[in-house]
């Protein structure tokens with residue numbers, strides 16, 4: 001099964017009714033690369049990320065993830081949506097971390113982390129539990145496995161969510177503003193886990209307003225505005241010397 | 256006596272005439288009711304007590320309970336199916352479920368019960384078989400639709416429509432993010448429903464289902480018109496012979512009251528457990544926000 005950890009998007013288009021949210025986005029992430037997407041609210045960042053793991057359908061354009069067409073197969077005149085079974089298998093190789101964590105409140109932290117392997121991959125419960133404990137330790141939550149999401153702080157919940165995504169052994173991790181719902185003092189612990197992941201060679205696409213994180217960790221930055229990729233390039237280069245006026249304006253406002 | 260300083264004086268709300276009037280009125284009403292029930296000979300309390308645990312009454316009681324449980328269980332399962340159908344993106348499927356609910360909620364249960372009892376007039380013979388094979392059994396509907404079958408079919412189908420709406424409300428209470436999180440892990444429809452969504456509908460569904468059980472218990476009395484010997488029908492059979500209508504209706508009422516009160520105990524326990532926090536397992540007290548006690552009313556406002 002292919003899972004080379006790459007993403008290629010060309011001229012990706014997506015509308016909600018008559019509202020065109022993505023107007024021909026290009027994106028290219030190679031294996032182990034960290035790509036940060038920045039841009040004002042409503043510019044289509046979340047939509048782009050949600051297209052990459054099939055939470056939204058795509059109207060037009062090329063999207064190849066892990067070296068194969070994602071969610072659709074190419075036919076003579078159109079791309080045809082794949083069967084749900086195939087989509088689920090493709091999704092299982094992509095981890096997603098949401099702004100609102102979206103932990104399952106009816107399961108403990110450990111249960112959340114185990115849920116993917118046990119329910120999707122049919123991994124033996126004992127094996128999955130041991131792996132869940134390892135992953136929770138890896139995100140700094142040793143011994144919190146028995147707690148329910150409601151008993152954890154936002155930062156802890158988000159780290160459980162990261163562990164839950166990692167439990168599926170994805171080749172790509174997508175983060176949609178993972179620290180935006182957190183109290184300021186809890187942001188650091190989540191970013192630290194993400195830095196760790198980046199150093200271990202995970203392919204990551206991160207929508208974020210944390211410019212410090214983007215500068216330190218990202219290889220590439222994509223600045224989006226109004227559904228188009230306004231500027232794309234080396235992270236430090238774009239953040240320090242933006243070429244486009246709109247990028248400069250945005251950076252002045254958030255920094 | 257030393258003078259109290261203003262800053263040391265307690266603040267109290269003195270009793271007002273209204274507080275005493277409320278008590279007086281309530282006591283007068285209860286007292287009057289007790290007086291008439293005790294002194295009015297027509298209640299025939301000795302008759303009530305003599306029939307209270309008669310065998311036929313107890314048999315009726317048991318049948319009432321069985322009808323309640325069976326119709327409730329079957330109705331809930333069918334209701335779950337209808338709720339899932341209703342949430343389907345396939346318009347024909349959700350349309351069928353909507354049609355079902357509209358039809359069964361839009362007609363009186365009593366009419367439905369009598370209808371099922373007489374269904375043989377519409378379909379005298381049906382034939383159950385496997386399509387495209389020779390395997391099939393003709394069924395005589397008239398023989399099949401005994402009063403008891405008609406009662407269970409009628410109560411179940413009606414209950415399913417109401418349970419479907421309750422369960423649908425439960426589904427609506429689960430946020431979109433939960434579906435998306437399950438999807439992003441690669442979960443498929445049934446796994447997602449069974450392990451992620453349905454457990455989260457419980458806080459909304461369980462208390463409402465408790466109400467339905469109590470409602471169903473009383474609703475079973477309607478099947479007395481089909482001649483099913485449940486509690487009410489059993490008392491009717493007796494007073495048809497003895498003409499002691501009122502005391503026997505009291506016997507039935509007392510039994511219904513006892514059963515609904517017995518049911519309301521677990522009902523309120525479950526309700527409290529689930530309403531405290533809709534998104535929190537019962538045993539969990541949160542580390543983030545310490546467990547608060549019952550809210551204490553300290554304002555002066557009341558409805559009137």
Ligand SMILES: Nc1ncnc2c1ncn2[C@@H]1O[C@H](COP(=O)(O)OP(=O)(O)O)[C@@H](O)[C@H]1O
Nearest residue numbers: 016019021039040041042043044045046047048
């Ligand atoms: N499901 C949806 N239906 C209709 N409009 C949507 C939907 N999701 C997003 N949008 C619209 O698409 C635009 C881009 O949204 P989003 O991708 O969430 O932006 P961002 O994440 O950059 O803030 C917004 O104008 C938003 O209102």
Ligand SMILES: [Mg+2]
Nearest residue numbers: 045046047177
């Ligand atoms: Mg967003």
